[in-house]
Amino acid sequence: MTEHAKIHHAKTAATDRDLVLTRLIDAPPEAVYRCWTDPELLVKWFAPRPWTTPRATLDVRPGGASSVVMADEAGTEYPNPGQYLEVVPNRRLVFTDAFTGDWTPSEKPFFTCILTFEPENGKTRYTALARHWTVEDRQAHEKMGFHEGWGLCAAQLEEVARGIQG
Structure with missing residues (x-):
């Protein structure tokens, strides 16, 4: 973890149940948000390669369902499945598998x-x-490779x- 990521993690992780990833992405918030909310775009990036995302169904509204299917190299x-809790276009998405x-x-x-998705110098x-x-x-998710996998994604x-x- 880079020093900046450690500092940001310390500022953002509110509990010992949190994992945090932050990146400066060279695209505007509207494009990044669209990649999360348009199923045709989401399937292009959601799983860390060489895994794939064969399909995604997204009902982007509070209470709306999401279903994102990932597949490993063998096709398994x-x-x-999940649900959106909060949707603030181009700024914030909250979803859960609860x-x-x-x-x-x-x-x-x-x-x-x-x-x-916060704007920062374009x-x-x-x-x-x-x-x-x-x-x-949290520990299980970290052992699964949260930082590496979410970083690749x-x-x-x-x-x-x-x-x-x-």
Whole structure:
């Protein structure tokens, strides 16, 4: 973790259940937000390569369902159902796996994600805060490679966002 990331993490992680990733993305907030909310764009960057995202269905509204399916190199699929809690166009998205849409509880909640897209000198200060239900869940997510995987995805997100500018 870079020194800047450590400093930002210290400022942003409110609890011992949080993991935080922040990047300065060379694209405006509108493009970065669109990459998170347009399923045709999301499937291009969401899973860390060589994994893929074969499909995504997004109902981007508070209470709306999201279903993002990732696949490993062998084609084994990993569905990720969730629900949006807060939607502030071009600035903030909050979603969770605690619900699967229209307030239907999931079997095992794992985390809530708070994404922010802050304008910074023509670019976007992108922050992903993963707030877990338990410390054990946070530790498991960290061991799964949260920082590496979400970091790779942030670079892929930047590639796609830069391509849709203008």
